[in-house]
Amino acid sequence: MNTFRRFGKYLIVTGALVAALAPIYWMITISFKHEIDQFAVPPKWFRFPPTLEHYAEAFLTRSFGQYLFNSLFVAVASTVFALLLGTLAAYALARFRLPYGLDRKLALWILSTRMFPAIVTAVPLFLIMRDLRLVNTKLALVIVYTGFNLPFVVWMMRGFFAEVPRDLEEAAMVDGDSRFGALWRVVLPLVLPGLAATGIFCLIVSWNEFLFALVLTQTDTAMTLPVGIAGRVTQYGIKWGAMSAASVVAIIPILAFALSVQKYLVRGLSLGAVKG
């Protein structure tokens, strides 16, 4: 019974891992295969002559290098702005009582902007950006992604701030610090794991975002990786190799960042679950 149970457990884990990793393995191998080997029957699982031609095509003859830069720029900038504004808003909502219970209503109102489908705002946003002459600029995407991530940051950080005892910042203020100083020197260091976890989620959302990037960008100056990759599906054919090569590169920055803040990520997500 016991062995059977353990075996079953590993079977399920293996199944989950294969389901999650098989597409990624497929993508990585395709990016290194000659076109002729990509859809060979039977499939060439492990042994095939490798090539870098798709990487060369994606990043040397096509503009994936530029897309990569655009994606990085937009994701990092929008994450920084969302964290900056959202953290301050979250602190205020967590600490100050507004008349008529406005603090709680405001928080819910902020969250409600995430409740409708994104496509609803795509057209109005396009029109607004057109009138502001921001269509096809990175700034447009930074603004939209910042707005998109703000509710998430506010709600995450509000929870983290609520975990910090008020006594600490009151002590800091009586000790001679301003409220902002108390926030900066005492409260923020304590919610740093939460901030890291929130930040990486913003980064992932902005990095993967497709819809608004598709609507708001047209050329290489602003186009991000997801749109660029999808653009390789044309009426003349699908560039599987170049798409895969670009996709492999696209997952590297997020993977690297996630690994580097993994320690914070786990602590941030479980913050408050365990007292200490």
Added chain:
Amino acid sequence: MSITLHHLSKSFGGSPVVDDLSLEIGDGEFVVLLGPSGCGKTTTLRMIAGLEAASSGDILIDHRRVNDLAPQKRDVAMVFQSYALYPHMTVADNIAYPLRVRKLNREQIQKQVARTAAMLEIEALLARRPRELSGGERQRVALARAIVRDPRAFLMDEPLSNLDAKLRLQMRAELKRLQQQLATTTVYVTHDQAEAMTLGHRVAVMHKGQLQQFDKPLEIYQRPANRFVAEFVGGPGMNFFTEEVARTLLKSAEATQTDADVGIRPEHVEISRVPRDGWLPARVYVSELMGNEVFVFLEIDHQKIIARAPADFRADAETPVWISVAADKLHFFDTKTGLRI
């Protein structure tokens, strides 16, 4: 420096928490705010610190109105019940914090932190973090952080309540000694009347947001201003009698006062195991041996009172005893207003 509270009031959502409180605290004085939980003493302290805004009335520090002054500009130090040590900083950084925000140079900070740590005997802990400290050690660090910058006043919110009994006694003595050394004006909040009696130059007893009595500890004990103070202060508090018992009691004590609540401290109730002339019969309900004395719970006419008897007094439950009170030890309070007569 002096602190003056002038008709200070605070209400949360319409219900008054502090009600028309006026206090004058002199320079270098140690004043204890004493009262049961919810009496407004902590709120008063927080208003002095600037963490809570007064609904009406004035707070004066050195005769200057500070109502609208932010906490960081009042130059008072506060010790919190939770200690509120900064968990991500070492003990040294915790103590240095008030100096760092005042932009003192590194040498000065180091010197003052070392001096303060020596005063509280926590030099060995400086490199540790708060979570690695025991309760008593945290308490010392919290005190050090308050003392280090030589503030105009200390505000302490039940600083000893999280310590075990033995440590509390030790820290109480050290606090008293420290205040004598520094001679800094101190406002100390507690619900423990032993702390109030031992520490305070003067004690302000509060109840339901209102000041009941503000006087020297001994005066409060010996001449409580009203029934509340009489019952709250003292361990155990003052006994009060029903009218009938009081009448017989008065007759036996040959006192003349009538139409008043009659009270007596437990230590002024004499107990005899044999009947005596003019003494009142009573029954032992239970007796608690404290080591140095015995608390005897007595029943007279279905009313319970407490007497403090010598350590060698022994009586089982239901034992008949006889009690006597001296007329000059009785306290009289107006039946309607509760005020001392």
